[in-house]
Every structure is written in structure tokens, then in C-alpha cells.
Amino acid sequence: MQSFLEKLRIGVPLFLAPMAGVTDMPFRQICRDFGAELSYSEFVSSEGVIQNNRKTLRYMMFQENERPVGIQIFGHDPEVLANAAAFIEKTFHPDLIDLNFGCPVPKVVKKGAGSAVLKDLERLRDIASAVSSAVTLPVTAKIRSGWDENHGVIPQIAPVLEESGIQLVTLHPRTTLMRYKGRADWTLIRQLKENTRLPVIGNGDIRTAGDALRMMDETGCDGVMVGRGALGNPWLLSQIKAALTGTAIPENPSPKEKMDLMSQHFRKVVKFYGPEQGYKIFKSHISWYTKGLPHGTTFRQKANMCSSVHEMEAVIASYQTLLKELSEG
Ligand SMILES: Cc1cc2nc3c(=O)[nH]c(=O)nc-3n(C[C@H](O)[C@H](O)[C@H](O)COP(=O)(O)O)c2cc1C
Numbered sequence: 001m002q003s004f005l006e007k008l009r010i011g012v013p014l015f016l017a018p019m020a021g022v023t024d025m026p027f028r029q030i031c032r033d034f035g036a037e038l039s040y041s042e043f044v045s046s047e048g049v050i051q052n053n054r055k056t057l058r059y060m061m062f063q064e065n066e067r068p069v070g071i072q073i074f075g076h077d078p079e080v081l082a083n084a085a086a087f088i089e090k091t092f093h094p095d096l097i098d099l100n101f102g103c104p105v106p107k108v109v110k111k112g113a114g115s116a117v118l119k120d121l122e123r124l125r126d127i128a129s130a131v132s133s134a135v136t137l138p139v140t141a142k143i144r145s146g147w148d149e150n151h152g153v154i155p156q157i158a159p160v161l162e163e164s165g166i167q168l169v170t171l172h173p174r175t176t177l178m179r180y181k182g183r184a185d186w187t188l189i190r191q192l193k194e195n196t197r198l199p200v201i202g203n204g205d206i207r208t209a210g211d212a213l214r215m216m217d218e219t220g221c222d223g224v225m226v227g228r229g230a231l232g233n234p235w236l237l238s239q240i241k242a243a244l245t246g247t248a249i250p251e252n253p254s255p256k257e258k259m260d261l262m263s264q265h266f267r268k269v270v271k272f273y274g275p276e277q278g279y280k281i282f283k284s285h286i287s288w289y290t291k292g293l294p295h296g297t298t299f300r301q302k303a304n305m306c307s308s309v310h311e312m313e314a315v316i317a318s319y320q321t322l323l324k325e326l327s328e329g
Pocket of ligand 1: 017018019020021022042043072100102103142172203204205206225226227228229
């Protein structure tokens with residue numbers, strides 16, 4: 001029988017993590033080119049979806065060449081989530097709907113959404129069942145390991161997910177209260193894998209190809225998901241893909257290669273958001289791409305002060321020239 005990943009035409013189980021404010025269409029396309037086999041929209045509010053909020057609708061746009069792609073939703077009310085999922089299926093036709101049970105941001109958990117749902121597994125069951133019944137698309141879930149260390153949900157969440165129609169689970173094994181501090185506890189990925197028949201995707205603290213191999217090996221997970229490691233560093237995906245397929249791992253790019261890609265990314269962002277918004281949105285990517293590069297601090301300061309797309313184009317071009325000169329000695 002075909003596995004869930006095979007049905008989605010995923011050969012190498014390498015996923016790009018959903019990241020609000022980051023995994024927009026331009027970034028997803030770049031990461032796909034480097035080897036991500038499944039990516040997700042930034043999370044979208046189920047309330048925003050049913051209210052037809054314009055910004056929310058933009059978050060869900062994707063292009064055919066991005067498939068397979070998932071749209072991730074969050075919320076508290078099973079009926080609202082189910083209606084949102086049905087609308088998304090009909091309007092956007094993604095390959096799957098992912099339920100966010102992992103967001104630790106106070107604005108979200110205060111409303112009983114995101115990882116707050118982990119505090120009440122019966123509500124989680126109701127949400128997952130309502131959404132699974134409302135759509136024909138596969139429904140997956142992304143979870144943390146619990147609210148805090150005294151309220152872990154691994155492994156008791158496994159039957160709840162299975163019985164409510166979830167078809168794949170991604171675990172970021174930090175608690176809500178940890179947010180992004182401390183270390184992801186990969187032993188919990190192993191525990192979940194040993195207690196469920198669902199495919200388990202491991203997530204958290206993968207920064208190198210070696211980390212990805214180690215996670216697969218130590219936990220037995222069915223695939224890996226990479227988030228922060230890919231920021232300003234989408235090449236990591238090609239290195240992980242090579243490691244997972246047993247081929248030669250590509251070298252890290254040179255500063256000049258990094259800047260050439262950054263400049264392509266910049267053009268995509270400006271095209272997607274328009275010149276007014278595009279250069280502002282790109283500032284955080286600049287700080288990620290240039291971390292550790294020669295004269296990076298000065299370049300970042302100049303980029304941060306730009307007040308138009310043209311200024312930013314000029315600042316990027318002059319930094320590219322500087323790096324070229326440095327590389328030619
Ligand atoms: C800026 C940022 C935004 C994020 N937004 C989301 C989101 O919208 N949905 C989600 O499920 N997780 C979100 N996450 C969590 C990541 O998907 C991932 O679980 C987490 O960063 C751990 O993986 P990593 O160590 O590879 O980054 C976000 C993380 C970051 C850093």
C-alpha cells in the first residue's frame with residue numbers, strides 16, 4: 001500500500017517549517033529549488049479565513065510549481081476551523097490542511113488557540129474531527145510536546161490524533177512555556193514514533209545536514225522539518241537532501257554566491273509585495289543572509305536605513321561589488 005508521503009509524491013522527506021512572516025511564496029519557492037519537498041503557508045487564523053480578511057487570503061496564495069503545499073490554520077472553535085478548512089479546500093486547493101497546535105505566541109494562546117489546545121485534548125479531538133469531516137483533503141497536525149514540563153502530551157496525544165482523522169503529525173519537542181529557549185528534546189520524537197502508526201516528522205534545532213541524519217537515526221522519525229536553520233541559508237536544504245539520499249554534500253556557498261541569491265530573493269519579494277512593501281519586508285532576510293559576512297554590519301546598517309526600493313537595490317549592488325573585489329583579492 002502507498003504510504004502517505006508517497007501519495008503526496010514526496011520522495012525525500014524534507015519539509016520546510018511554516019514560519020509566520022517568513023515562509024511567504026518567494027521564500028517557499030527558493031527553498032523548494034534547494035530541495036524542500038513540502039512547504040506550508042504561514043499560519044492563518046480560521047476566523048480571518050471565514051471573515052475573508054484580505055491579508056489572510058494573501059497568506060494562502062501559492063503557485064502550482066510549489067506543490068505539494070499545505071495551508072496551516074489555527075483557532076479555538078471546531079466549527080470555525082471546519083468552515084475555514086472547507087473554504088480553503090474549495091478556494092485554494094492545497095495538497096493538505098495542517099492544524100497548528102504549536103504556536104506559543106501570547107496573542108494566540110490567550111484565545112485558546114495554537115499550543116493552548118494541547119491543554120485540552122478533548123477540544124483537540126473535536127477540532128481535528130470537525131476539520132477532517134469537513135474536507136476531502138488530508139489533514140495533518142503540528143504540535144509541541146505540551147504546555148509545560150508537568151503537562152506533557154507525548155505519547156497520550158497519539159490515539160487522539162489517530163482517532164480524529166489526522167494523517168501525519170509533526171512534533172517540535174519543546175513546551176509552550178519554553179517557546180524557543182533550551183533544546184528540543186528529540187527523545188520525545190522517538191517516544192511519539194514508537195506509540196503511533198501515523199507518520200511522524202521531527203522538527204527542532206536542525207542546523208546542519210549531520211543534525212538531520214542524527215534526528216532520523218536517533219528517533220526513527222519518517223522525515224525532518226527545518227525552520228530557523230534555513231533563514232538566510234536555504235542551501236542547508238540542499239545539504240540535508242544530499243545527506244538523506246547518500247550523495248555528496250554541497251559545499252557552503254561563498255559570500256558572493258550568497259549575495260547573488262539574496263539579490264534574486266529580493267527581486268522576488270519586491271515583485272510579490274510590490275515596491276512599497278517589498279523592500280521593508282526584505283530587511284529581516286538581509287540580516288539573516290549577511291550574518292558573519294565581511295563588512296556585514298556596515299551593510300546591514302545601510303540596508304536598514306533605506307527608505308525606498310531603489311535605495312535598497314543600490315545598497316545591495318554596491319555590497320555585491322565589494323564582495324567581488326574582496327574575492328578577487
Ligand atoms: C519566525 C518564526 C515563525 C514561526 N511561525 C510558525 C507558524 O506560523 N506555524 C507553526 O506551526 N510554527 C511556526 N514556527 C515554528 C517553526 O515551524 C518550528 O517549529 C520551530 O522554529 C522549530 O524548528 P527549528 O528549530 O528548525 O526552527 C515559527 C518559528 C519562527 C522562528
